[in-house]
Amino acid sequence: MNEGGPDYGWTDAKTVPFSRDLLLPKVFRFLDTVEVQKRRLFDLGCGNGGPAADIAARGWEVHGVDIGPDGIKLAQAAYPGLDLRQGSAYDDLAKEFGRFPVVMSLEVVEHLF
Numbered sequence: 001m002n003e004g005g006p007d008y009g010w011t012d013a014k015t016v017p018f019s020r021d022l023l024l025p026k027v028f029r030f031l032d033t034v035e036v037q038k039r040r041l042f043d044l045g046c047g048n049g050g051p052a053a054d055i056a057a058r059g060w061e062v063h064g065v066d067i068g069p070d071g072i073k074l075a076q077a078a079y080p081g082l083d084l085r086q087g088s089a090y091d092d093l094a095k096e097f098g099r100f101p102v103v104m105s106l107e108v109v110e111h112l113f
Contacts, residue, residue: 013078015050023106024054031060034102042093042100045108049075049084055104056082063097 043064065087
């Protein structure tokens with residue numbers, strides 16, 4: 001698990017307008033086509049948990065990590081039923097969480113080196 005991490009300026013656990021209005025409708029359309037026995041999704045870079053909560057509300061079991069401690073604190077407080085933890089893509093996520101038929105990573109690539 002990473003200590004610290006970037007602060008992206010989260011002030012609450014709501015889905016930000018860009019994700020809510022532009023990205024999530026496309027994600028929902030895709031998820032509606034996925035045929036799996038267990039509707040499980042891993043959110044890599046879950047931030048403040050807003051999109052994860054929106055997907056969970058549609059019947060998906062959602063787990064996720066984010067490197068930023070502030071977003072994770074907001075996510076855990078607002079969505080205690082979701083398994084959202086501090087971590088990164090460089091952690092052994094399969095060992096910690098298992099395998100998932102769907103992995104989502106919204107608004108992450110621009111933060112990578």
